Amino acid sequence: MGYMTKIVYAAGLVAQKLHNGQTDKGGNDYFESHLLKVASSGYDWKEKVVGFLHDASEDYNVTVEDVMNLLDKEISRLLNNPIENWWEEDWWEDWMEDIDKYPCETTHVITxxxxxxxxxxxxxxxxxxxxxxxxxxxxxxxxxxxxxxxxQDLESNIDISRIQKPTEKDYARIERYKKEYHILMEALRNRLNI
Incomplete structure (x- = not known):
């Protein structure tokens, strides 16, 4: 596994620790039902890192700088951890299939x-x-x-199947998300000149 994969795993570990015990509106584990889904949708390592961490400073009393410092600590821990010990980590098998499906270089330091x-x-x-x-x-x-x-966040949030008994409030929120999704898709099309 390359350095970029370690960066992504470090971001996942930070997210898992910060969001530990949090549930989504359907009562599902927030990390598994939302953050892992958003991160897994990312094309490259930066999208996966931001996918894992996108709600950290919004949901908790931490700054973005705090989140980046936590990320640095996890990256250092993973780099100093001999690879044979990775298999002892709880996250390895749980995330491996979702996270390692993207281009990865063998060495990289975040610039x-x-x-x-x-x-x-x-x-x-x-x-x-x-x-x-x-x-x-x-x-x-x-x-x-x-x-x-x-x-990617909105795609995950629009998925009403996560909520067993949706209320009118849930449907209204999802409608707002759909409108925002269309606005942002138009912005993406404009950026890509599609």
Whole structure:
């Protein structure tokens, strides 16, 4: 496994620790029902990292800088952990099939530019940093990494099957998510000139 895979696993470990005990609106484990799904939808390592971490500062009293520091600590721990001990980690078999299906280089250190790109996306994905939901969606539409993750996030959130007995409030929220999804898909098409 390459360094980038370790970065992705480190992000998953940070997310799993921060969201431990959290459930989604259907009462399912939040990490397994949502974060793993969003991260698994990512095409490259940055999308997977942001997919795992996109709700951390929004849901908990931590800053994006705190999240990045936790990520650094987990990366260091994994790099210093002999590979033969990886199999003893609980996450290895649970995540391996979902996470290792993407291009991976053998060595990589997160550059300052990549770190800034991840931090910017995580900040934009925290709705508390915007004055309104409209501004939140608008800001995300202008950042390619945040845009792709928010689309994956919305796809997961639109899945009503996660909620056993949906209420009118659930259906209304999903309708709002669908509208936001269409706005962001249009922004993606414009970015890609499709």
């Amino acid at each position: 300052n530019e990549e770190r800034d790109e991840i931090k910017t996306a995580l900040t934009l994905l925290n709705h508390h940093t915007a004055s309104s939901r409209e501004e939140y969606i608008n800001r995300i539409s202008r950042n390619f990494l945040a845009l792709k993750i928010k689309l």
